[in-house]
Amino acid sequence: MSLLIVNILDGLVTGLLLFMLCSGLTLIFSMMGVLNFAHASFYMLGAYFAYQISLITGFWLGLIVAPIAVGVIGALIERYGLRRVHKYGHVPELIFTFGLALLIEEVVQFFWGRSQLPYNIPEALDFAAFSIAGNSFPAYKVFMIFIAVGIFITLLYILTKTRIGMTIQAALSYPETVQNLGHNVPLVFMGVFGVGTAMAGLAGVIAGPILGTFPGMAVLLGSIVFVTIVIGGLGSLWGALVASLLIGWIQTFAATYNVRMEDILTSVGFTKPEPVWDSAWQDLWTLTLPQIGPILPYLLMVIVLVFRPQGLFGKRES
Amino acid sequence: MKSIKKLVLSTAIAALTAGAAYAENIKIAFIDPLSGPFAATGTNGLKQFEYAADALVNDKGGILDGVKFEVVGYDNKISPKESLIQLQVAIDQGARFVVQGNSSGVANALTDAINKHNRRNPDSQVLFLNYAAVDPALTNDKCNFWHFRFDANADIKMDALTDAIAKNEAIKKIYVIGQDYSFGKAVAAAAVSMLSAKRPDIEIVGNELHPIGKVKDFTPYARKIVSSGADAVITGNWGSDMLGLGKAVIENGFEGPIYTYYAAGSGITAAFGEAGKGSIRLISEGQINPPASDEAKALYDGFLARFPDGNIDMPRIFNTVGMLAAAMEKAGTSTDAVAIATALEGMTFPGYFGGELRMRAEDHQLIQDMHIGMHTNEGVDYTYDSSDYGILVESTIKNASADIATTCKMKRP
Known part of the structure; x- marks a missing residue:
């Protein structure tokens, strides 16, 4: 029983982390119709930037500066790269982001080497918040939960209650009409891409210390992110949240229980x-169940696609 | 026109004479990953070989009246197929000594290929000096006259590890976890059989394999380990799987020792940092801390002067180079592979990082001292990864498994 509670909490942390990656990607995907293969690479960049900043000023400044830096890079890439490729159609866009992912990985290896980096939890959070039957729950994970929930509420508020949010939502479905109404849609695209990559960067900043900061970290999370947004439904923030939590719990429970x-x-x-x-x-x-754990999300994706092709919370039939 | 001809001629002569001087060098082909995900390990090994060749042979004026060692790196991308291509390239370029270590899969392919090559080409026979591939089969069923292993094989390491565990009365329950492939399975099997023989009272509370390189978060595994009430963990994990598992287990409240094969160097020591102190144990050959001798100290200092960010995390590389040079001196030749291999058989040699080494003639497995080291920042003279942490020797098993059985039936030419 106590292990069950611990697992629910662990799954929550994994799921919320996944959500931070997916929320940006799902907005970008539904808005531009392009699968951003490099999304997980921005997550990796976030962790590396934060490590570099943490060497000079400590963890906390990195938490703020690294995501902003990643977001600015993301926005510039959209403005001067993706937008130029956009007019040639979706395939060149896809190839562009694919190449970008490879490029970012090589650049990271060039500057920081191929080894694991000693990017660690800040001392202020390096203690056990509480423990359940000998299993201690690190304070850092409590902090992760608060950050992720904060991000979700902020995004939800911006998208549904503010003027900018309305414009974004409208541009998702009818970009031409919104442009005809006098809104600067390319600027909206750039902004969404920048914010989306900044969130991926933030996920990297807070995940780096516990999941490891190394050149393979993007590849490890890359595919699961796409699976999540497909399950959740494209463009849906709630869908991204539910699918992320679902996958977080599936993976945690699959690894824990030795069903043979x-x-x-x-x-x-x-x-x-x-x-x-x-x-x-x-x-x-x-x-055994732990052995097949990593493929369960893909299985779930196939089932969802068969019975509900638009995803759990998706609106568009396409 | 004339002057151009002269220039070409003189360049050609210069090239020829240079080539002649060059030919006296002994080429050692280093076939290991120099690109891709395992490049950090491969590159670090190459650095240690280059330095060992210079410090132990070249700077002392070479061997046999001035013959020098030249280490050449060949990138095999850790693929057995690519390794065979690189082996052919190396042989064509005149290398007669091959060193390799990362992945027993590659070592198995190389040892077969070299055996075949030597049978078919008696004029260009090649020796295979294996410095890290630890699959026991290489010195058992698959042994051949041309292969020599300078690292302890997986069974010898587990034998030493379980000796240390058997002495620790506080350990009653053990959790064995590893990567789901041949090496992970071999480690688990050896751990279970040796523990049940040495300490029947120890309960194996968990024995499982996880997908290799696919686990994003080791927290669920850590929960299982803590809930099982284990006093100690044994794992053969390496790379990011080692760091991920170790960090998760420690962060989630496990306080016992974690016995590992590969939890040092390549950034892992620095990344563990304070968290790993007192938990991470490492089974290895070669004593880095405290330095085994003044000679070992001088070697490490010299290495750091040349590669300030480097680690000597494979002391056996120095023994490999040193024993090869000694075998050449003893055989009186630097080219006759059969004579050099015969000289290596049964050779005893003082290890550069402590202990007495003996190359067992019956299976070409080096017998040496094994050490259980602890990850710590206290009392370490030589740290890894430019951090404050290093591996301090805690206990030593002299001539570990010197009489371990082998199924090798050596065929000598």
Whole structure:
């Protein structure tokens, strides 16, 4: 029981972290129709920038400056890169962001090397907030939860209650009409791209110390981010939140509980072949839930696509 | 016109004479990843080989009347297929000594290829000096006359590790976790069989494999380890899987020792920092802290002078170079592979970082002292990753597993 509570909290942290990445991507995707392959690379840039700043001034300034720097870079890339490629259609845009991801990875390796970086939790948060049956819950993770929830509320407020939000929402569905009404849609695009990448950067800043800061960190999260926004529904902030939490919990519980294929198969009446390593079905019989945990989100995506192609909270039929 | 001809001629002569002087160098082909995700490990190994060749041989005027070592890096991208191509390139360029270490998969491919090559080309036989691939098969079923291993194999390391665990009465429950592939499975199997033989009272409270390089967050695994009530953890993880697992386990309240194979260097020591102090234990050969001798100190100082950001995290590289040079001296030749290999068999050698080394003739496995080190910032003379932390030797097993059984049936030419 106590392990269950701890797992729910851990899954919440993983899910909220994923949400910070997905919220930016889902807005960019629905607005420009382009899958930004480099989105996770901005997450990596955030962690590296924050590490570099933390060497000079400590963690807290990095928390503010690094996401802004990443956002500015993102906006410049949209203005002078993506916008020029835009007129050639979606495929060149896709290739552009794909190349960008490779480029960012190489640049990061060029400046910071290929090793793990010693980017650590700030001392002020380096203690256990509370513990449940011997499992301590780090204060840093409580801090992560607050940051992510704060971001969600802020975004929700801006998108639904402010004029800028209205314009963005309108530009999502009818960009031409909004432009005809006198709004500067390219500027809106640039702003959304900048804010979206800044949020990815912020996710990197706070995830770097616990998930590790190394050149492979973008690749590790890259694909799961797309899965999340497809499950949640494109352009939906609520969808991104629900899908992120769902995936966070699925992954946490799958890694925790050792459900074995052997038990399932014997309970439905099959007998285990002996010795199992001579059997053609060896791989099936020795399978455990933690082993297949990483593919469960993809399975969920397939199921969602079959039964609800627009995603859990998606509005558009396309 | 005339002057141009003269220039061409003189350049050609210069090139020829330079080539002749060059030919006296012994080329050592370093076939390991120099690009891609494992480049940090490969590059660091190459640095240590380059420095070892200079410090132990070249700066002392070479061996056998001035023959010098030249280490040449060949990037195999950690792929067995690419390694075989690079092996051919290296042999064509005149290398007769191959050193490799990262991935036993690559080592298995290389040892087969070199065995074949030597049978077919008696004029250009090649020796394979393996400095880090620890799959026990290489000195058992798959052993051959041309392969020599200078690192302790996975079974020897686990034997030493379980010796240390067996002495610690406080340990009653152990959790074994590793990456889901051949090496992770070998570590788990050795841990379970050796622990049950040495300390039947120890309970294995967990034995699991996780997907290699796919786990984003190790927190759920850490929760399981803490909830199982384990007193100690054994893992063969390396790279980001090692750091991720170690950090998650420590952050979530585990206080016992974490016994590892590869939790040092390549940024891992710096990244663990204060958190890993008192938890992370490392089984390895070669004693860095406290320095084994003044000679070891001088070697490390010289290395740091040349590569200020580098680590000597593979002391066996120095032993590899030193023993090769000694074998050449003993055989009186720097080209005859059979004579040099015969000289290496059974050779005893004082290790540069402590201990007495012996190359077992029956399987070409080096027998040496093994050390259990602790990740700490107290009493370390030589730190890793330019941080304040390093590995301090806690206990030593002399001539570890000197009589370990082997299935090798060596065929000598």
